Every structure is written in structure tokens, then in C-alpha cells.
Amino acid sequence: MHPNREKNWDSLIALEIILQNSTPSSRILDAGGDYDSIILHWLYQYNYKHLYALNLDFKKRIRKGNIENIPGDLTKTLFPDNYFDIITCFSVIEHGVDGDQYFREINRILRPNGLLITSTDYWISQIDTIGLKAYNNPVYIFDKNSIERLLQKAKNHNFRVFGKSIELNCQEKVVSWKRFNLNFTFLIFCLQKEK
Template sequence: MSDPTPSEPAALPPSSSTAGPAGQVAAPPGGRLLAIAKRGAEHALWGRVAGQRRVEARTGLGGGRPAPVSVPPTAVLKDKATWERATAEARSLRLPLHRDLPKNWDALGAVGAILDLVDDGTRSARVMDAGSARYSSVLPWLRLYGFGARPESLIGINLEFGDVVRRDGVTFRYGDVTATGLDDGALDAITCMSVIEHGVPIEGFVAESARVLRPGGVLVVSTDYDQSPPDTTGKHIYGAQVHIFSPAEIRDLVALAERHGLELVGELDDAALAHPERPVHWTRVDLDYTFILLTFRKR
């Protein structure tokens, strides 16, 4: 399996550079060559999205794209067959695949949750991807589903970003997920894919998400997870030790969200938290584990 490329940290440890556009933004993790590769992937992705939208508008195909159904809003990635089904569904929906194929599983679940729990049929929901990468899947997929017609209704924020960049109507800008600067209740949905394990202050992130979501809005989070996490001692990436969430930590996260008025959509009992395989392999740190997807709705 290819080396996963998680979104860059949205809130870095205190020793990292976190200054805003007036100062120094967080350095791109992975070095110059990886940054160049990511930029190429970004341009290829958004070029495809823009071209595909034009074709689908002309032919009417875009309006007939059904919502994803294979990934529930809250779930653990149980095995390889599960992410293979999600990848096959994304392909059948004419959605550009993430090159790290298991990441199609949580992206599909996030988009499905927004369509099912937030969208009223008008595709007017305001969605922020927290800790976004411009080459990741959620925002381009939402664009292909017809979201983002209004300016600033699809945004991605990250401490790595400097100047504002717009891709096919989607705005990417500097931003800290613990202090977004958005108004109370400004958003209908927040996604945060493979970010919180990279040194994000969890309580600050949850509190800020609850503040900027409207009542009934949803927060969709994915992260690295294992029912018995492997030892990550001495394994560092993106300026922090690799962290894989345990069942106890996930339960703590759910309880924290509840205290901030965010209710879990679905159930996470012992059976739900178990997984017979470790279907994700991260080559750069030589670890096997899985993913968990959590969806919360604001009371």
C-alpha cells in the first residue's frame, strides 16, 4: 500500500511555527520535494474537477449523482474489503480517487454525512474542511455534488497556508482550527480528516467547532485508531510523535464533544470499536492500524 498522506496539522505544538499571514506560516511538512509533488497533485485534481463539472453541466450527468451509501457516519474501518468497497463506490460516483486508497473510505463517509444530515436539497450548506490539504478529497467531492455555488461557502483552513488560494470556487486560507475567527453559528458542517492525531489541542478544536456550527450542524472527524494501538515510541512525523487513538481516548473524545453540545450520530460500543484487521499501513513509520470516523450533531 502507498504511504498515507494525511492532511497537514491544523494546530501545531507550541514549538512549531504558527504565525499568521503577516508573519511566518507553518513550514510545509515533508520537505521541498514532497511539497512540489503535492502541488502537482493539487493542480491535477482541481483541473479535473473544473473540467468534469463543465461536462456534467452540459450533459446533465452531475444532477443524477446519488449520495454515497457504503460508509455510515460513525464507524471503524474494519478490514481491507471495506475500504475497497468504498473506493469502488467513489469510482462509480465519478469522484476522483485519493491516491492513498483507504482514505476514500472516510472521505466518502464525510460527504455522505453532509448530504444526509445537512443538505436540504439546495446544496447551499456552508462547509469548512479543518486542517485541509488542497489535494484532499472532501471539498472537491462536495464541489462535484453542487456545493460551493455561493462565495466562501466551501473553505479549507490550515496553518500551512499563506496567501488565499481559490480552486474552482473553493477558498483555501490560513487558519487555526482552535481559533478560526468565524462568527458564532457560521457553518453548517465541519470536516476534519486525518488531522487531530498530529498534535491538535483536542479541547480547543472541539470547543471552537461547537461555537462556529449552527444548531443541527455536523462535525465529521476521522483519525488514526487501533483497538490495541502499536507502540509509536521514537516515531515522529510533522513535528510530533505519531499518535494512534485507543478506544479509551475515543470514548473521552465523544464525552468531551457531548459536554460542548455535540452529540454522536450512531453508536460506539465495544463491538463497534473492534476490528479484525489492521487494513492501513504507513510506510514512512512502518505502522499498521486502522481509521475511525466520528460524526457529531450540534444540539
Template sequence: MRYNSVLKNMLEVDEAINYLDSLHLFPHPDRPKSWDISKIIHILNKADKGSFILDVGCNTCPILSMLSMIGFKELYGCDLYLSSSSKSQSEIHEFKQYNLSIQNLENTNYRNNMFDYITSLSVIEHGINIEKYFKEMNRILKKGGMLLTSTDYWQNKISTKNSCLFGMPDIIFSRNEINNIINSAEKNGFELIEPIDFTCKDKVVRWEHNDVELTFLFFALKKIRSI
């Protein structure tokens, strides 16, 4: 499987769902998101089940539940907001099981070199300071650890003026912007595990709330040095 790539068509979504099903996992409620989740699961399914894993922007994201289902125990999640201030018993159990916390991913209280893997599913397009993102991810990842990131993408710039989600801006990154993001990652101690396949075929994803079409992009980075 090639990891660093653009979601090209619905066939790739169907293949991703079939892969998740083969592991007795479930598709994402937003079907195209199963594509980037399947890449994360494919990478992590080969990892030591004792690995420390953090999901940033974890609110409503099913990745921690999936990782728990395939045997991981050291699971952490953080977000600026976590659903339901008045939690049911099952929700309280989930908070404890996954070590969830409310904090800014740009400036967390996790210890240095704590995590083997960090997952970031459709997070960086929502008002994240990219430079601070990579600096903090570098700080809390072990050397050789991996940062697994997906985001909204189209090769040419698509305007999303006045579009927001949970009060945060929606950005669809262009190829030039992704290149700048990767340059920032490299400055902050990361390298791509492989080149990104930018080939675009279809706008697979549709934002119904403002009638915009786009696709997703996934890239895996390895921490090669501390900064």
C-alpha cells in the first residue's frame, strides 16, 4: 500500500471500508473518511501493541475506539472540546480508558518523547498554526516515532471564505500549501516516509453545507531529530 497520497476516487473508499471490515472494524460515519482512517489502521496494525498513541483533535473521531478493538492499550486523546460536560457512565469510562484531556494541541502538557505515534485526522485545516503544530509534535514524539496526518485538499486553491466548523475556519489546502507544510515539517525535525502521490482524479468529497467539492490527502512523517 502507498500511504502518502491523495484520495483519488470512490473505489479507494470502498477498498478502505473492505479493509476495515476485514479487521472487524467499522466505517467512518462520513464514508470517505474511512479512507484516511484505513491508512492509519494499516500502519498501526503492524506496530507493537504496547505503543503509546495520541490522537489530536480527538473529539468525535473513532480512531481510538478502533485501536482499542485491535488490541492497543496506551491510548491518549486531546482536543479543545470533548463532547458532553454531563457524561454518562459509559462516557466516563471512555475518558478513563483513552486518557482523554481538554488541551490545545499546539501546547500540550504531555512529557517530552512520550509517544510512538500521533494521529491527526482532518485537524490541521481548522485554524492550526502549522509551525507550532510541528514543534509540539516533535517535542512529544519519540525519535523514530511517526506523525500520521490527513487533511482537506485540492490541487488548485479553492476559496472557503466564511466557512467554519465548530467555530474554527475550514481550509482546503492546495498543492503549493501542502509543499509549504512539508517544508515546515522538515525544518522541525521530520521527514516523509515516502514521497506524496499528488495525482488527482476526482473530487470525491462534498461539503453539503456550502456546496464545495474536494478530496483528502494523507501523509506520514517520521521524527528524525529533536529540535
């Protein structure tokens, strides 16, 4: 688990969605996941057989049990078309990922009716992060307007909201990133690739 407890919430929500909408033979990708991807380790405990983590920082392809760690860019993967049943992407897109490239590539590698579960840093109104960098990329906290634009890009790439509508109103800043003196919350949304 992530040492900051608040960073594990999205994996818990995703686990419920995945277990309700897949089987242990489903192919699951954690795009931007690391060697300690909690969602993949949990799914391994549920006897899932085809688990993958993709990360730019991986130096070489490594398989441990049912989990395969693959170096690569989530906007330009080498996976076959329509390969995955479910893709997760936790706290990655706010670190310099182009929305159009993201949804275009995920659409290519996700099977029709497959699910994309994305989480990101969020606050309803804009928070100034100009000039801040983490993980060698600009720090960005999505706000209501930028999420609405991002969701329009998703729609343009053949995705629709899956399950409950996405709640963009919030009241509590549950995250305190002391390094940058930033306070915000998180947002998670699940999209389905249309046929």
C-alpha cells in the first residue's frame, strides 16, 4: 500500500468496479503503475491471471507471478489493438499527459465495452501550480472546467461515462502536499469504450 493512506482510496474504488465487471481471465493494465501497484497485487490475490503495469521508469520487462511490468509510454504502447478488458490509470494524467493522446491510445488497446478507470488530483476551482515540478513534469491540479474539457476529449475518442455520473462538486481538501504547500482532493471516473 502507498505510505500515504489517502493515496490508496482510488485503488479500493477500482477494485470494486473491476471485480464486478470482469473475471480472473480478464486482461488488466495499470497504465503508469509501478512495481508495487496495489491494484495489481490485490487482483493477484483474487487469482487474476493477466496483469500488467506500464511505466516510463521501468528499465526492462520483468514478470513476477501473474504480474508483468513493461517499460513504455501510456500514450504510445506496443500492445495489440483491443487487447485489454480494463485499464486503470491512477494519479498519472496530471503529470504532463496529453488528453487527446491518452484517450486515443487507450481507445486503441481497450476492447469494445472495456472500462477505463482514471484518478487525478482535483479541486473544483483552479489552483495555481505554475512553475512547480514533480517527477520531472509540471504539477497540475485539474479543476471543474479542465475536467469537463478532458471528458469532452474522452467523448471525442468514443468513451462514455460508466455507472454513476461524475461528481465534480467537492468541499474537503483531503490532500495536503506539504512540499508545494498545496491542498486539494482527488477525483476518480470510470469510462466505457463504446462499440
